[in-house]
Amino acid sequence: MSQESQSTDKEIQPLREEINQIDAQIVELLDKRAKNARKIGEIKGKTDSPVYRPERENEVILMAVNHSDGTLKPEGISSIFKEIMSACRSLEKKTTVAFLGPRGTFSEMAMFKQFGRSIQGIACEQIEEVFRAVEAGTSQFGIVPMENSTEGSVNRTLDALLRTSLSIISEVSVPVHHNLLTKSGTLEGITRIYSHPQSLGQCVGWLNSNVPDLPRMSASSNGEAAKKASEDPTIAAIAGETAAEAFGLKPVFEHIQDDAGNRTRFVVLA
Template identity: 35%
Template sequence: MKNSRETKSTPDKADPVDPRILEKRKAIDAIDDQLLTLINERLMLVMDVGKIKARRGRQVLDSARESEIFGRLFKQNQGPLDEKVLTHLFTQIMAASRQLQRPQRVSYLGPEATFTHIAAISHFGLSVEYAPQPSIRDVFRDVEKGASHYGLVPVENSIEGAVNHTLDLFFESELKICAERYLHISHDLLSRSGGIRDIHTVYSHPQALAQCRIWLRQYLPEAALVECNSTAQAARMAAETEGAAAVAAREAAQMYHLEVIASRIEDVARNTTRFLVIGQDEVRATGRDKTSLMFVTSHVPGALYKVLKPMSDAGLNMVKLESRPTRHQNWSYFFFVDVEGHIEDRAVRETVEEMKHLCLYLKYLGSYPRAEEK
């Protein structure tokens, strides 16, 4: 009988790396060196632009310019670089560029790891200072008093509809809409253990619980569903409580040291939230823009039709119409409208001027690059 040690094949040293791989790695290293040099050259040019902007009193964030850059890059990209990865890479480069020109502070509806926080990072990158706020009103106030350069707030969801509090605050505020951002909302079930059998309590925001009702009823029918102020707070509660889980964004798992029990547990897959960047900037036209207005009509038959008719006559495409009570008079409403085009476009400018004469009140909320829903 042979010794078992004699039958094993254990090489004295690791197999040598294929020379072809070494050659490719050398080429990759050379490209990385070039990328590093080129990125630093880009940042030096950005610093020069920042000095010119400072002398002329121009804002650092140029949503129109950034929209143009992405549009050009998307057209030039022949792959295999994925468009989402391209967006992420250049978002970070642009964020670093803005920070070199002037450090920026962005206020958002917190706490950390909420979907608003995730949307803010996807828009502004990781290089800015983020300031979580307890309410949407606090985001507006923080930007109005100059503590933050910009704010990011939710305005509507494809399932739940408009975020009415955001709409109401535009009546009180002089801030402008500087940009918009769409974020696909996907919910995961998170816990400390990563196992589903020991879960007896599920924390989350009421909207998130409602959006995952079918899954929770099927897999956790006995669990108590407890509402929280945010999905991020739910993740924090799950991290602190034995036998608890949270319905939250996957990003919250890493932040609160949780394990993912199940992914994409929402009942409707196509769940998207639209966010608005608010600030003091006037954004120039890009050719692919959106203009937002709010107005009040007379309380007479046909008033709304008369106000909107100039848009139809001008051939403008209205992409959103929402109503909200004015709170100053019963059965009186604000109307919010989004139309394709920029206030600098002659057709849009003349239409808005005509609408002013047909309204009791009209407020221009801003023109900004039209974001693509992905």
């Protein structure tokens, strides 16, 4: 080890030791918070009160952001507290959420953004199935796409809302970042690209400029396209980060959508 490296380690070591002490304090406080959440769950159980209160969780996040000195960005604080509340909520009662599947879709991404990851997700093949799962009590909540900034309203969701007795209790907006994904992380041996027709349309300019000779094939969802790519090394998929994580794919190119500000708004049903 060089003298310069030894000097750097001496400077870093006391900071690491302080971080270890802070982490221990954080865990101690998280355990204390979890115990209080469990007690709240016991009280709610006596009156069958709802475990998930989106307005209360929004208050907690706002309070946390306001307590920060600005070192952490608000979206970072929000993400951290979503997971803390999700883990604590699971001590009260396991939260079930129906979403438009399969795994790796933007609907799943929206579900995790809204509820955190300490939940049980129920993948549905159609938007109407999400409604039926909540109506039948198979799932406590459902999350469905309502509107895309590029494509407009999702008509199947609007039609289902006209027929249901469910209520919209919250909403969440997710940025739509499309990535070109393969098993290898390269285009070597790739013969075709799969994605949902809307996603293909949202990336048509980039595709025409960068891979004009690769045939484009329709899939029922971006998650399904990613699944195909994970099973066949000659297939590339256009999908989001959640799909890449779910199916073990690597990005060849990131953020290939033509509209950098593309977003989809989802609504939570109960």
